[in-house]
Amino acid sequence: PWIDAGLLPNLGKLRGAGASGDLLSTVQPVTTPAWISFMTGCQQGQHGIYDHVQQRENSYALEIMDATRIGRPLIFDYLGQKGMRSISINMPLTFPPPRIEGLMIGGLFGTLLGPGITNPPELFGRIATIAPDYVVHPDYDPRSKNPLEQYAADLLKSIDDRSLVAETLLAEEEWDLGIVVYTATDQIQHAFWREMQEGDKSTPLHSAVYDVYKRIDDNIPRLLRHTDENTLVLVMSDHGAGPLHGFVNINRWLADEGLLTFKSDKRSERSSAIITKAASAYKKYVPAKLRAAVRENLQNQFTQAKARMESELFAAAIDWSATKAYSIGSGGNIFINRSDRGPEGTVDDEDAYE
Numbered sequence: 001p002w003i004d005a006g007l008l009p010n011l012g013k014l015r016g017a018g019a020s021g022d023l024l025s026t027v028q029p030v031t032t033p034a035w036i037s038f039m040t041g042c043q044q045g046q047h048g049i050y051d052h053v054q055q056r057e058n059s060y061a062l063e064i065m066d067a068t069r070i071g072r073p074l075i076f077d078y079l080g081q082k083g084m085r086s087i088s089i090n091m092p093l094t095f096p097p098p099r100i101e102g103l104m105i106g107g108l109f110g111t112l113l114g115p116g117i118t119n120p121p122e123l124f125g126r127i128a129t130i131a132p133d134y135v136v137h138p139d140y141d142p143r144s145k146n147p148l149e150q151y152a153a154d155l156l157k158s159i160d161d162r163s164l165v166a167e168t169l170l171a172e173e174e175w176d177l178g179i180v181v182y183t184a185t186d187q188i189q190h191a192f193w194r195e196m197q198e199g200d201k202s203t204p205l206h207s208a209v210y211d212v213y214k215r216i217d218d219n220i221p222r223l224l225r226h227t228d229e230n231t232l233v234l235v236m237s238d239h240g241a242g243p244l245h246g247f248v249n250i251n252r253w254l255a256d257e258g259l260l261t262f263k264s265d266k267r268s269e270r271s272s273a274i275i276t277k278a279a280s281a282y283k284k285y286v287p288a289k290l291r292a293a294v295r296e297n298l299q300n301q302f303t304q305a306k307a308r309m310e311s312e313l314f315a316a317a318i319d320w321s322a323t324k325a326y327s328i329g330s331g332g333n334i335f336i337n338r339s340d341r342g343p344e345g346t347v348d349d350e351d352a353y354e
Contacts, residue, residue, distance in 0.1 A: 027332030040075070050326060051327065053329050106136070121221075137187060155212055156215050159212065160215070163180075166180045191208075260326055262318060262319065320337065
């Protein structure tokens with residue numbers, strides 16, 4: 001609608017000069033499998049990643065997905081085999097960044113901001129010179145004076161910095177494929193959709209979603225300046241967005257259907273409550289810069305600790321010996337408790353599985 005109203009003129013020009021349509025996302029429409037399907041050309045059954053987390057082999061513990069888990073070659077690999085160079089900027093789940101023919105700045109779900117976020121590592125020093133405040137995505141800081149307004153402003157700043165870095169690399173490097181992913185559209189819609197639909201129109205929060213789209217639209221000419229009539233330009237999204245009116249707890253539904261059994265002991269309930277409160281307090285009271293420093297110093301240990309916390313919240317509450325099906329992650333995917341998958345699998349017959 002904003003394009004049709006002339007409010008995003010550069011996106012409008014691209015659409016008017018080419019072909020456009022609705023792009024189907026993956027099932028489920030979740031960032032992690034969707035972007036990996038784009039990078040590999042495969043659906044989830046082939047590349048093996050369904051959500052942000054995944055069950056460990058022969059265990060009910062969870063592990064957080066990263067680039068090392070992708071089970072297929074990437075588009076960058078195919079191009080590299082033909083001697084073609086790529087520049088990839090902030091593609092989700094490219095952390096740790098794989099070595100490619102070209103340059104890569106890792107994206108969403110990276111645990112640090114430093115030389116480890118780029119490949120080659122020395123690229124980070126170059127980025128810091130171009131845009132000293134560069135971030136993969138800004139942290140929400142509940143301790144700032146106006147946290148939501150500050151978060152929206154930080155997202156706009158990240159768009160400008162990302163565009164500047166992209167523009168510089170496209171101008172100074174040889175490349176055959178250039179990719180820039182603006183994750184601010186995803187972040188802003190998660191945080192401000194309700195403000196856009198129902199908020200006070202006199203406040204900056206009401207226009208926060210549009211402001212992000214407009215800032216990206218304003219920056220598009222900076223990128224197009226480095227293309228010519230032989231350049232194929234694609235604008236795409238990994239999934240759409242919309243209002244959230246409620247949430248279905250799939251595991252609670254499975255329990256109501258007699259397919260999953262929760263433990264009834266109070267100790268596991270207390271353990272889950274303590275972890276949940278601790279995580280909430282960490283986000284609420286620890287300043288954003290300090291959280292970033294913790295992630296950078298701990299690196300892989302931070303990811304492992306987060307995975308242990310996720311595992312405790314998920315696995316400790318379920319009686320696996322009395323469970324036939326369960327759900328993992330944010331996409332609502334349902335898994336069968338097969339005897340050849342989990343240590344306490346209860347479904348060992350193919351007919352029962354179906």
